Amino acid sequence: MVTDLYNATAPLGVSPPSATLLKTLSRALDIRAQRVQKYQDYYDGKQRLAFATTKFRQAFGSLFGAFADNMCALVVDAVEERLDVEGFRIGPGTAVGGPGKKVESDDVEGDKLAWTMWQANMLDLYSQIAHTGALIKECSYVLVGPGEGDQPDITVEDARQAIVVYEAGSYRKRKAGLKRWIDDDGYLNATLYLPDWIEKYRSAEKIQSQAIDWGSLTPQWQPRVVGGENWPLPNRLRTVPLVPLVNRPHLNGTGQSELASVLPIQDAINKLVMDMIVASEFSAYPKRYATGIAIEVDEETGQPSEQFSAAADRIWASENENAKFGTLEAADLAPFVAGVEMLIQHLASETRTPYHYFLQHGGQPPSGESLRASETGLVAKAERKQRFFGEGWEEVIRLGFLAMGDTKRGAVYESETIWRDPERKTESEHVDALVKLGSVGVPEEQLWADAGYSPTQIARFLDMRAREPQVPLLKAIEKTAPAVITAAGGSDVPTVPGPVGG
Numbered sequence: 001m002v003t004d005l006y007n008a009t010a011p012l013g014v015s016p017p018s019a020t021l022l023k024t025l026s027r028a029l030d031i032r033a034q035r036v037q038k039y040q041d042y043y044d045g046k047q048r049l050a051f052a053t054t055k056f057r058q059a060f061g062s063l064f065g066a067f068a069d070n071m072c073a074l075v076v077d078a079v080e081e082r083l084d085v086e087g088f089r090i091g092p093g094t095a096v097g098g099p100g101k102k103v104e105s106d107d108v109e110g111d112k113l114a115w116t117m118w119q120a121n122m123l124d125l126y127s128q129i130a131h132t133g134a135l136i137k138e139c140s141y142v143l144v145g146p147g148e149g150d151q152p153d154i155t156v157e158d159a160r161q162a163i164v165v166y167e168a169g170s171y172r173k174r175k176a177g178l179k180r181w182i183d184d185d186g187y188l189n190a191t192l193y194l195p196d197w198i199e200k201y202r203s204a205e206k207i208q209s210q211a212i213d214w215g216s217l218t219p220q221w222q223p224r225v226v227g228g229e230n231w232p233l234p235n236r237l238r239t240v241p242l243v244p245l246v247n248r249p250h251l252n253g254t255g256q257s258e259l260a261s262v263l264p265i266q267d268a269i270n271k272l273v274m275d276m277i278v279a280s281e282f283s284a285y286p287k288r289y290a291t292g293i294a295i296e297v298d299e300e301t302g303q304p305s306e307q308f309s310a311a312a313d314r315i316w317a318s319e320n321e322n323a324k325f326g327t328l329e330a331a332d333l334a335p336f337v338a339g340v341e342m343l344i345q346h347l348a349s350e351t352r353t354p355y356h357y358f359l360q361h362g363g364q365p366p367s368g369e370s371l372r373a374s375e376t377g378l379v380a381k382a383e384r385k386q387r388f389f390g391e392g393w394e395e396v397i398r399l400g401f402l403a404m405g406d407t408k409r410g411a412v413y414e415s416e417t418i419w420r421d422p423e424r425k426t427e428s429e430h431v432d433a434l435v436k437l438g439s440v441g442v443p444e445e446q447l448w449a450d451a452g453y454s455p456t457q458i459a460r461f462l463d464m465r466a467r468e469p470q471v472p473l474l475k476a477i478e479k480t481a482p483a484v485i486t487a488a489g490g491s492d493v494p495t496v497p498g499p500v501g502g
Contacts, residue, residue: 018199022192022221025163025178033160036137039257043136045070047270069273071344072259072266074358075351076135079258082382082422083131083389085123087455088114088397089416090409110409115455117400121154130156131389134247138255142392143179144241144399152403154396157242164242164253171253177242182207188219193240197232200224237402245392247385258351265347269340276336283331292322352377375424382422390417420452 047068090110133140137159147153164177177193186206192199203219246255298305354374402410
């Protein structure tokens with residue numbers, strides 16, 4: 001793609017290859033933005049009342065205009081709350097001098113630098129936003145570039161504003177990426193990321209941001225020159241720096257929303273709940289009736305007048321011997337409740353969301369073994385997400401090192417994303433399991449990581465130990481409660497008297 005366009009003295013313009021990529025990626029982004037917006041609306045509770053009856057609208061007007069018994073947010077959040085990044089391991093240990101010889105430790109300094117990079121870009125927060133966005137909108141993107149100072153600039157991008165395309169026949173090698181947005185000045189901006197170059201554009205005319213029909217939008221692009229930068233800008237990373245985090249990835253590079261199969265069930269739940277509201281308004285209370293009585297008409301209004309008023313101190317009576325009084329029983333709302341519960345059961349089964357998250361029939365949620373059994377599907381689902389998203393975060397860290405000028409660590413592919421354990425355990429069960437692992441030789445620092453401590457906390461532990469040597473935790477517990485290590489069950493770990501190390 002290196003043409004006269006890229007010479008410093010060449011006039012600015014859009015080369016044919018770039019024009020084709022801009023058009024292709026913009027069109028693909030338009031299509032996806034319209035599709036995933038529906039998923040975002042359902043997650044936010046902005047759900048269509050497609051099954052609202054005329055009677056419902058007449059009775060309630062706009063009172064329930066934004067009504068939704070929103071299960072979509074629960075389905076997404078149940079998974080996202082188990083996707084927490086705890087740190088990174090940069091490269092494996094490598095044997096030196098043959099079997100039985102010294103083994104080099106992992107790149108501890110690289111681990112610290114990676115975590116510093118993570119913290120500097122506030123990714124504790126934005127990683128959760130990225131995971132939520134990917135679960136809802138099929139994917140999220142992470143953009144990596146040089147930043148100010150000694151840290152790279154890493155930002156999370158929305159699937160409605162960013163997209164990538166892969167080389168023909170490949171689902172891994174990115175050919176180009178596009179980020180597109182409307183700036184405060186009303187112009188549509190776009191940045192095209194190529195392996196060698198970064199090209200910035202803006203629309204020739206302002207875009208009406210209200211009610212944009214992205215499907216029919218065909219902007220005329222012109223180069224956007226940023227002060228102090230060359231156009232195009234050389235890409236120091238030598239790869240498309242827009243990294244996708246794809247949910248349920250397919251081999252063609254696309255993903256699938258967690259809500260794709262949920263929307264029809266959500267609509268059906270809303271339909272039944274709205275029907276129940278109508279029934280409760282018109283027939284949820286007993287109604288009395290009278291027959292064989294002449295109906296009087298109000299002379300002024302011409303409307304039938306009410307002859308009987310229901311109250312505790314009122315008696316209905318009539319001199320007409322043909323008059324009869326009776327009561328219509330209230331409508332039974334239980335079938336509506338049963339229908340909603342059936343749909344929620346289907347929803348729980350399809351999404352592997354534990355049934356106690358919905359708290360059907362009230363009561364207390366399960367505990368102990370029954371709790372773990374009910375959450376098995378959700379835990380497996382979260383572990384699968386960790387594997388998919390972890391590959392993306394590892395590439396982000398590699399590109400971050402490259403942006404810092406660290407080409408050695410930027411070329412390490414044997415890295416690992418450290419995730420918090422998605423399985424919920426009681427504190428005593430967790431500590432008991434760690435003690436048993438320590439008894440078979442698992443290093444203490446690894447036990448700290450498995451206990452959920454962050455790299456920053458572990459570094460503090462090591463610093464504390466260096467300043468004030470103390471008895472290692474495992475040895476203290478062995479001396480105090482040796483039965484804990486050999487116990488087969490989940491015994492509570494007793495408190496160790498006095499200060500302990502770690």
